[in-house]
Amino acid sequence: MAKLSADIPKLVEHFGPSLSRIPAGGWADTREDDKLVKTHCCFCGQQCGIQLRVRENKIIGFEPWEDFPFNRGKLCPKGVKRYMQDEHPDRLKSPLQRVQDKGFVPVGWDAALDRVVSEIRRIQETYGKDSFAILTGASLTNEKAYLMGKFARVALQTANIDYNGRLCMVSAGTASKKVFGIDRSGNPWSDIVAADVILVAGANIAECAPITTDYIWRARDRGAKLIVIDPRMTPIARNADLYIPVRPGGDIGVFNGMLHVMIKRGWIDQDYISKHTIGFEEVARTVEKYTPEYAARIAGVPASMIVRAAELFGPAKTSFVMHARGIEHHSKGVENCIAMMSLALATGRLGREGCGYAMITGQGNGQGGREQGQKCDQLPGNRKIDDPEARRYIAGVWDVPESSIPGKGLSAVPLMEAIHSGKIKGLISICFNPVVSLPDANFTREALGKLEFYTAIDFFLSETAQHADIVLAGSLMEEDEGTTTNVEGRVIRHRKVVSPPEGAWEDWKILLELARRLGKGNKFDYAGPREIFDELRVASKGSVSDYYGMTWDRIDENNGLFWPCPSLDHPGTPRLYEDGKFGHPDGKAHFIPVEWRPSVEMPDEEYPIILTTGRVVSHFLSGTQTRRIGALVDQTSEPFCEMHPQLATKLGIADCDFVKVESRRGHVVVHAKVVKTIRPDTVFVPYHWPHDRSANNMTIRALDPQSEIPEFKICAVRVMKAERPIDPIAKLEVQAGGIR
Amino acid sequence: MTNGEFFIDYSRCIGCEACVQACGECDTHRGVSMIHLETIERRDSVQTAPQICMHCEDPICAQVCPADAIKKTPDGVVQSSLKPRCIGCSNCVMSCPFGVPKYQIDIDQMMKCDMCYDRTSVGKKPMCATVCPSGALTFTTMQDIQRTRQGVPVNEWRFGVEIVRTKVYVMVPKEVTRVDVDLVQIATTAAALPPDPYDVALMLES
């Protein structure tokens, strides 16, 4: 496959994104006999409880689920409108086959699956097992995540499987494992409310984790102080007691500077440090030089702000520290997180009511998706794939020879690079839209064009699936059942609300059928997701993220269970690190010193402005789902370039002007949004849109060496006034990448 | 109707529009949202403010309606216009001090927030106040709000010389007992304005 099978406007005409605006069957009064099914929203890691309203196997609306403890009926606009993705005109209802110059034609399941299997065989026989890769997603249920990892290692025996959580939780996860020995938020969200000071860095909570707002405001009702660190004044920053408009990439300046002041003023817990941690002396030596003035130069903010942050945070009795992608999407993402964790650790404020630490997951199953073995370096139960004991154990669970399990494969970006360089020739993807979500989108498009064979499992034809040879029509979250693990580490149940439309299959059935045709059917003999979960429980037994004691019934009865939950009578573990016990073999937390270093691409004369990217509240990730829901598209219909009036004046740009934002790798033309709520040296473009509206046209393929997360949060651009674009892409509907 | 009361706390609002999206989902609204989310001045700040109908004790919209199309229920909820009566004159639209009623041209009728009467009359909470993730819109008991919030609820407004009492409460700082709304001179010169509290560039200079 060399190029798209038809030009983009033609593909859009047939497959959307088009907009769904009214419920199936039109607006109708609720009826007594409507079925309300308790399940969860799939559009972020908070996994709010929601009841979907069903009539005649169609989802026609929703009703808040006020008894679910996490969100108590609250929802963001994505949750309110998520039911509109059902009965959608763009829904794929049969496998598709690519026909050059024509686009796609429907094809029967037998023919589609045979073709996929024969291409897998041909490519693996010709170029070796690892030449066929799998890209998966962190919005899959635990059951599917587990199945994908096993499918790669057992059915394909390829090392090359990775997931889009690589763009999400890996920096936080790596740092958390290194410092605390466990990769999970340390506390249930109820602990936020009991904190006296809340420190939030790089997390646009109002838009990306809206329900968490309620927890923070409830803490403030008790008198808690709020500190927000972000280059943009986000909606929660408006109410903060201290808002620090950090320069993108300057976070370590704030954290090390705060610790410096806290040590000087004696606001650390020496007793806790000596009893429950190692390595503090070296961290203390490192932050010695981070005087407020030195730290301020790195952070790009007045020194007084860093001192004030230390004064608010240091002496508090209880505190909660939380971060998200803003500090994690960096070539030093892991180090950013480590520096922030040191603040919680040095004060000993962990593992108690009101004292904790959390990383805010982004994707639907951001937590569980990274535990079940679909990462390139991981087996189920968060086990390392190069750990001989882990390999033996999992080989036993899977009933395969240990030696048949491949070793560590490539992570998402190097995997795309291996496709580009011709090392990887075949690809299966599910729940991943790399054309929109990977950095340096032009490179990704080029790479996909080099594949000999690509099959995508999807329910809508995503911008990446447009490149496929065969598309397999899979299932929406509500058309299948399983579990996810929410932002707190709480494992919850997604119920099957309706069946997939005729002609589409549950994803797990597709995988089982592929495995059977590859001659591995006996290793994938499940009646359904419940049986997959039961195997997952065994596979995770004895691991850090132990699900063994959970059953679907127990999860239902308890409104979710927190891991680790090692036995059937175990209540689960909402709060980690109680009594200063950490996940490392020595039981202690490990302080790690970190020094600030520059980002990979700093602004210069040619590209003098910093670009940072992120999300808006009405869209989810690459927009495959939310760009098909009318109300959400109306709320935010196009990306924009947020810039400070000072910068706008310098560039001769007025609010709403068309502007070209351009890096060394690519550009977009979008409308300018001139606002005083952003640093004057930085512009912001949200990334949910495709093609010429894709923020990732500009972002850089630079990775954190430890987590291999891309540096989405900083690259160098120039911005200039532009003419209204009139090319065929610009004329598309806005949800498809057009501009008005 | 439940013994809940409606409380608005503008300071909590994060502008997410969950309320706007959810309001349209009510049986009686059929996709049309009755709540207004005001973005105060996006250039200067991220402040937003939700506006539902305040359900005045003595509703001006009903007083000025020549067709007597706006009714108040015994439990104090001011309803949308009655379809057979509403003549679409928009007197109510002009007179409401909170800017709530809207004339819907496609159905030639005034529609407004009816506090989700189909829900509240059967003991459920209004849609917007159930989903609002920040608690800017809350439907709960007076005791609960007094126990859990720092501000105090008030439901008395002064517009110039006119006093208006509403069913819906707003949360204000402790010392405030009434919201006084006066005309302000907006053509003030830039120099006379207070320094902009939300200008990030100014923060960096300090």
Ligand code: SF4
């Ligand atoms: S997107 Fe997240 S916050 Fe919004 S309703 Fe869904 S789970 Fe809740």
Ligand code: SF4
């Ligand atoms: S739902 Fe609540 S927080 Fe969101 S815009 Fe409406 S009032 Fe504001």
Ligand code: SF4
């Ligand atoms: S109370 Fe009901 S009708 Fe009124 S704004 Fe809220 S959701 Fe809409």
